[in-house]
Amino acid sequence: MGRRATVLAAFVMVTCLLTGAAWWLALRDGLSRLAERGQADLALSGDRLTGQLQRFREMAVLMSDHPEVTALAYHPDADPAQATALLRRTADVTGSNELLLLSATGRVIASSGGDVGQDRSGQPHFLRAMQGALGFAREIEPETGHRLFVYAAPIFAPDGPVAGALVARIATETVEVTWRGDPMIVFFTDQSGVAFVSNRDELILARFGADQPTPELAAMAGEVRLRERATSFGGYDIWTLSGGPHLPERTMHLTRPLPVVEMTGEALVDIAPAERQAGLVAAMVALASVGLGAVVFALMERRRALADRLAVEAEANARLEGRVDERTRALSDANEQLRRAQAELVQAGKLSALGQMSAGISHELNQPLMAIRSYAENAALFLERGMGDKAADNLGRISDLARRMGRIIKNLRAFARQETEAVNDVDLGQVIAAALELTEARLAAAGVTADWTPPAHPLWVRGGEVRLQQVLVNLISNAADAMQGGGVVTVTARPEGGRVRIAVQDTGPGIAEPDRIFDPFYSTKEVGAGEGMGLGLSISYGIVKGFGGDITGLNRPGGGAEFVILLDAAKPGRKAA
Numbered sequence: 001m002g003r004r005a006t007v008l009a010a011f012v013m014v015t016c017l018l019t020g021a022a023w024w025l026a027l028r029d030g031l032s033r034l035a036e037r038g039q040a041d042l043a044l045s046g047d048r049l050t051g052q053l054q055r056f057r058e059m060a061v062l063m064s065d066h067p068e069v070t071a072l073a074y075h076p077d078a079d080p081a082q083a084t085a086l087l088r089r090t091a092d093v094t095g096s097n098e099l100l101l102l103s104a105t106g107r108v109i110a111s112s113g114g115d116v117g118q119d120r121s122g123q124p125h126f127l128r129a130m131q132g133a134l135g136f137a138r139e140i141e142p143e144t145g146h147r148l149f150v151y152a153a154p155i156f157a158p159d160g161p162v163a164g165a166l167v168a169r170i171a172t173e174t175v176e177v178t179w180r181g182d183p184m185i186v187f188f189t190d191q192s193g194v195a196f197v198s199n200r201d202e203l204i205l206a207r208f209g210a211d212q213p214t215p216e217l218a219a220m221a222g223e224v225r226l227r228e229r230a231t232s233f234g235g236y237d238i239w240t241l242s243g244g245p246h247l248p249e250r251t252m253h254l255t256r257p258l259p260v261v262e263m264t265g266e267a268l269v270d271i272a273p274a275e276r277q278a279g280l281v282a283a284m285v286a287l288a289s290v291g292l293g294a295v296v297f298a299l300m301e302r303r304r305a306l307a308d309r310l311a312v313e314a315e316a317n318a319r320l321e322g323r324v325d326e327r328t329r330a331l332s333d334a335n336e337q338l339r340r341a342q343a344e345l346v347q348a349g350k351l352s353a354l355g356q357m358s359a360g361i362s363h364e365l366n367q368p369l370m371a372i373r374s375y376a377e378n379a380a381l382f383l384e385r386g387m388g389d390k391a392a393d394n395l396g397r398i399s400d401l402a403r404r405m406g407r408i409i410k411n412l413r414a415f416a417r418q419e420t421e422a423v424n425d426v427d428l429g430q431v432i433a434a435a436l437e438l439t440e441a442r443l444a445a446a447g448v449t450a451d452w453t454p455p456a457h458p459l460w461v462r463g464g465e466v467r468l469q470q471v472l473v474n475l476i477s478n479a480a481d482a483m484q485g486g487g488v489v490t491v492t493a494r495p496e497g498g499r500v501r502i503a504v505q506d507t508g509p510g511i512a513e514p515d516r517i518f519d520p521f522y523s524t525k526e527v528g529a530g531e532g533m534g535l536g537l538s539i540s541y542g543i544v545k546g547f548g549g550d551i552t553g554l555n556r557p558g559g560g561a562e563f564v565i566l567l568d569a570a571k572p573g574r575k576a577a
Contacts, residue, residue, distance in 0.1 A: 015289040023282035028234040030274025031252060035236060038184060038254045038269040045179065045186045046258050046265040049197065052175040053261055057151050059094050060168040061134065063087075064153035069101060072110055073155040073164035076103040080110040087112040095174050097148060100167040102126060109164075120167075125152040129165035132156070136262065138196055139169070147172040147196060147204075149261075172197050185247070185268040188258065196263065202247055208266075239268065248272060369405075372398050423547060425570040426468060428459040428493055428500060435472035436491070442477060447486035448506075450476075459493055460570035461500045463547040471540040471551075475504040475563050478536065482508030482561065495569060499549075502565040510555040517553045 063069055072083040080101075087099040091112040101110035106121020120126055125135030135152035149170045157163040179186070179199050187198035193208045229240040230253070237253040248270035256265040375394040382391035436450050443450055461468075472491075479489040487507040494501055511517055518541040537553075544551040549567040556562050 011293050015286060015293070018289055019282045019286045022285040023278045024234075026281035027274055027278035030277050031234060031236050031271060034252060034269050034271065034274055035254060038252065038267050039256070041182075041184045042186060042254055042256050042265050042267040045182075045184075045199075045267070046188075046256055048179060049175060049188060049265070050258060050260050052178075053149060053170070056094065056096065056149070056168055056170045057134070057136075059090070059096070060151040060153040060166055063090060063099070063168075064155045064166040069110075069166060070155055070163070072101060073103065074157060076107070076109045076164070080116065083110040084112070084116075095170075096168050097146070097171040097174070098169040100169070102152075102165045102167060104130070104162065104164050123150075123152075125150050125167070126165055128152060129154040129167075130162050132162055135165070138190060149175075185251070186265065187267075188261075188263045188265050190263055195266075200247065238271065241268070250275070372401050375401070423462055423464060425460045426463045426465045428461050428468075428502065428567075429454045431465055431469050432472060432491055432493065432502075435469050435476060438469075438473055439476045439480065443480050443489065446480040446484050448480050448483050449488050451488055451490040453492075455493060459495070459500050461567040462570055463549070463567055464543075467543045468547070471543050471565070472502075472504070474536045474540050479504060479506035479508065479561070482506055487560075496566070498569055499566045500569050502567070503562060504565075505556065505560060505562045507560045510559060511553055511561045514554055518551075 066086065068083045068086050072078055072080055083101060087101065087110055090096070091099045096112070098111065098113040098115070100108050100112075100115065100120075102120060103109050106119055106123075106126055108115050108118045108120060110116065123137070125137040128135030129152035132154050134154070135150075137150045137152075139148045139150055140146070141148065149172065151168045151170075152165045153168075154162045155164040155166060176197060176199065182199050185198075185200050185203065187195040187200070187203045187206075189195050189208060195203045195206045195208065198204050198206075231238045231240075239251050239253045241247050241249060241251060248268070250271050251268035252271050254267040254269065256267075258265050375398045379391040379394040379398070382388070382394065432452060433454070436452055440450075476489060476491070479487075483489070483506055489507075490503075490505040492501075492503045492505075518537050520538040541551055544565055544567070547567055549565060551563065551565045553561065553563045
């Protein structure tokens, strides 16, 4: 029991470690994917904000060069009616909250909203414009609470000094309205960490930084705090918020600097999906661990039961071993006798096979022997009569018959031992000529003419002379069978790349099923026809493949069949084996 408790405790510890590791890895992977998508969305939001503000910035710069604006700036005491009308039209068209024309002293001399006469000389953006640069600021109207972006473009006098400034005030609602309600929470903070622009109302003027906000924002943003806790997980900032039902409780905080508008783009990505996925993965790992543990426990119990059973059977096995030894010795003696009997049966089978082959061997050799005897007697008579030339001719025929007998014996021996000739260099012209000679009578009986022009130079290929001759005889014979009413069989041979191409063409009806012609037992000949078992082409296919070549059959466009054999050409300068 103590051992089982230890094993169980170790199993629980390992299961907890595996589950925790799976949860951590799954959550980190989920956060990584969320961060990748969030950074892409945040980049798009930042580009959208800077693009929208860029439009107002360019408008302020262009308006600062307008003739009516510059004329009033050069002469602040002139009638502002035309400039005021221009500013109102431009504000309506561009969606600006207000356009102001300030003199060099900071007094409003024309306005689209009717604030003429106000002194705005102390505002930072005006001071920046009076230095000859484009001023930019963010404001909150104390009376209405409206948030504004402000651009101040300098108006230069003809002789160089700044004669005034054109101020464009843009309400943040103008740029927020196009991306309100986007799935991802985005807000843009200033240097003090106050969310000046956001696509969520709950985050507007919320304070996330430790620095004091600007005096304009301090009154409205000082007490708005949504972040309760910030932690780090896997290199990502995780915030816990208390922003009400429309904001997620746990989010991943992403940032992106926007130096063009002097703000920082920030995003809050809900991590609940990643946490649910991590929990699901951890649950699956825990279930798998428990299932595996149950299987291991069952196997251990079974092993223990088997060990007890084996202990009981060990004694019985010991008693059986003695009996088995006795039986083994008896069986060994019987097996030895059986092997001797089998060897005698094999030898008897060999002798029986030789006896059955003797009749065939004598028939194959009898005719050449009788011919040799006849030619020998004739040669003796010719020598007695002084006819040496005829005697020499008979002796040559005797030599040819002897070689034929040698080939017969060689073929019979190869057939009996399942031998095959080695692949060597073969003169293709001689092989084709011999195949045509062997099929000459069959072609004549079918009324078929053979068309063969030997090549100007010998074509040497890699193959076996007898087997290659067998393939060509088979193809020529099949052509003769297909043209019983007469026709022409054409045999050609030519080099092709590093190989030699042999083609056998006929003028018959063609091939009914070209895809099946090399299948064993496939034949288009009538049942009972001679040599119609369908093995000739299959055997030819195997022979050519054994040479390392290729053989194909197809129908010619003009009618008839064509068989093409490709064999490797022999290397120049190498003698035939």
